[in-house]
Amino acid sequence: MKRTLALGGVVTGLLAAAIVSQPATASSDVASDTLANTGIAAYNVAAFWLGNKAENLVGATPYNVETKVTAKHVSTGGPAADSKPGVVPAIGDEKKSTSTSKNVNLPKTQGKVFFTVPDGSDSDTKPDARWCTATSVQSTYRNLVATAGHCVYDTVTNKATLDQWVFVPGYYDGKVPWGLYVGKQAFTHYDFDVYEDGDRDYAFVTVYNGIKYVPRPGETGTPFVPSATLTDWREVTKAVYDNPAIWSGFKWTNGGKYYLRKFTDAGRLGDNVGGQGLAYNQAVGKPVFVFGYPSGSHPDGNYAFSGKTLKWSYGKTFAASAASRKAEELIGVKSSFTGQGSLGSAWLAGYKNTRRLGYLNGVTSAVSDTDGNNRIDTSVSPYFDGELYGVYSAAKNVWSGSIA
Template sequence: MKRTLAFGGIVATAGLLAAGLAAPAQAAGDVASKPLAATGIQAHNIAAFWFAERAANLIQATPYSVETQVAAKHVSGGGPSADSKPGVVPAIGDEKKAASKSKNVNLPKTMGKVFFIGADNKPHWCTATSVQAQYRNLVATAGHCVYDTASNKATLDYWVFVPGYYQGKTPWGVYVGKQAFTHYDFDVYEDADRNYAFVTVYNGIKMPHAGFDGVRQLIKDRKWDELKSYAWFKEVDKATYLAYKAENALPAYEAGGKYYAWKFTDAGRLGDNVGGQGIAYNQKLGKNVFMFGYPSGSHPDGNYAYSGKTLKWSYGKTFAAQAPAVKGEELQGIKSSFTGEGSLGSAWLLNYKSAKRIGYLNGVTIGVADSDGNKRIDTSVSPYFDGETIGVYNAAKSLWSGSIA
């Protein structure tokens, strides 16, 4: 007999998940894909936006709060069900399993923030994580941290991932999103049961030591020799130069009948720098998971709980949940005090090995709730990762991105 808990528009079922069918559902028609930066020049200008004025846009970005707190009419029963056998994709560095134990909780290097421009034309961020992929170039987060559900535009603009971000610092570089993948039902219907996304990213690029404003002044003053001495520029053809000039985001200049554009420094592949979490799907509920994210903001009672500046963790046992207000009939939840702002996209890691800092991604936070009405957030919810999820992942996992430096 199942015990059902109703709270804040989410219905939780404290029963375990039964075994499923034979093979993961991976129909190609179920996957939606959109470009974020189709060319190197587009990617350069996106990076320039975040690097400008000594990373002012990164520093001033605020947590994304679209559809964060779940509140809806109570609905009884239901919850997720497996659509095939349980399965896992090992994390980077864990392809050959080895036992490891640790009493401390070491924070994963794979975690970071995704930055983008929201429907209000202001910079915002969510939480995200690097995951396993053939070319070590894949990021996982909540679907509405990639696809624009607020203005119904295809995707959010100027999308980048910054692992280990802290107050303008980009320790492993900035990774510009190339191609976004989600489930067709989220792309078209905003179905919360499919509110997840996988994004391929270009190789990282390093933050310039010198600000663009000073470089532009040198161009304005026509100090060509000084510009060349810094090795900030590379020679390009006229068409590339004109493309840079049209965007007006990166410095470019013409001198002596030759054309020059800004030269970024390659930071390497994402997975090589920070690793990548594995993926778990069709898992039984009732298992303990670690949740890692950058929660920010206040509880409903006004208590300021988290700053969003540093990575935090929470630990809990998964249970079945529903949130009909956001079309979520097959969700999973865990008990957590993470407030919603900033925690969207937080990684739920099953079998997390603290010594290695890796586990299996088994969910991403898409909303939070106050289950007992005391005006304190106490629950986070995620889509249940099933065969449909691994189908979207499989569509993204083997696509090459390359360097834009």
């Protein structure tokens, strides 16, 4: 049963209306879980991904959980706004700006979220590294990431959240051009957290300041030679030093003291790549750009996307539902994005090509072959309504800080 939230304050925006009402936040509808609640816990996560020449980033594969919806389970539906339309402007785009262009400039805000799932069929016993698509969004501390709910919450084992969660904007082949951002706290709707309600398959995650690891001469060789410059290290207790989650290359003991290799603080996410705005309770039928990292094959075996580079598609949204996903109020868009890797892709309405900014109005939660020709032709997203805005509001003012 859809709950209607009371109306609260106002915000100015440029999508469909200049002045819109904001629904009040209903705290009982928001679920929040910790990802890495201390600096050392976040350091461990960063070391897992950056250690040994970023082997875990390079070896990660797209997350393929609950990706495809069969055509018979996708039907016309009817998402309904639960209050007036509303928007939150993007970082740097708080004032009106317009542009026209035939070329599509890809947004810097897009990237991959990496995490681990329990070991599968591999010969080793390490957790398996996976990734989805995500995007930076506007927030008070410029530290917020949006993606699909099941790219944060573990719907397979029913454990609260996925492990070792990080966001890397602009990721390519082990490179972290704007830094690696460790997740601190995750927010989603209570109905997804508890019931896996497909209408609420979205999440917002606060992240620490980005970090970079700059090896000193000799540190990339074999065998590993740690920097002998003391200022490259920070002293820790033996208990911290002995933590098995920290890659051995980031540890050093000297003169009876224990050290961890320092990271370089890359700054806040939104300061580095910007942050998309947010639009909710918008009319269905408006055009959106979908930006993501699709990977994998179509049902007929055609391997259309590699997942290595950011891709885009464009179309008008339409009402949809998928009973098999407990989802009655979805929106769909025609897109050939295959599901692996594209989960969490950003649906941007009112996208300004020169500024590479728009309003996040959906995140890909599944894909489907609706015409039965063995080619993926549709992506679906939860409808962004006032309840989504309530989850966003709970996350947007949460500070995170630095782990460097």
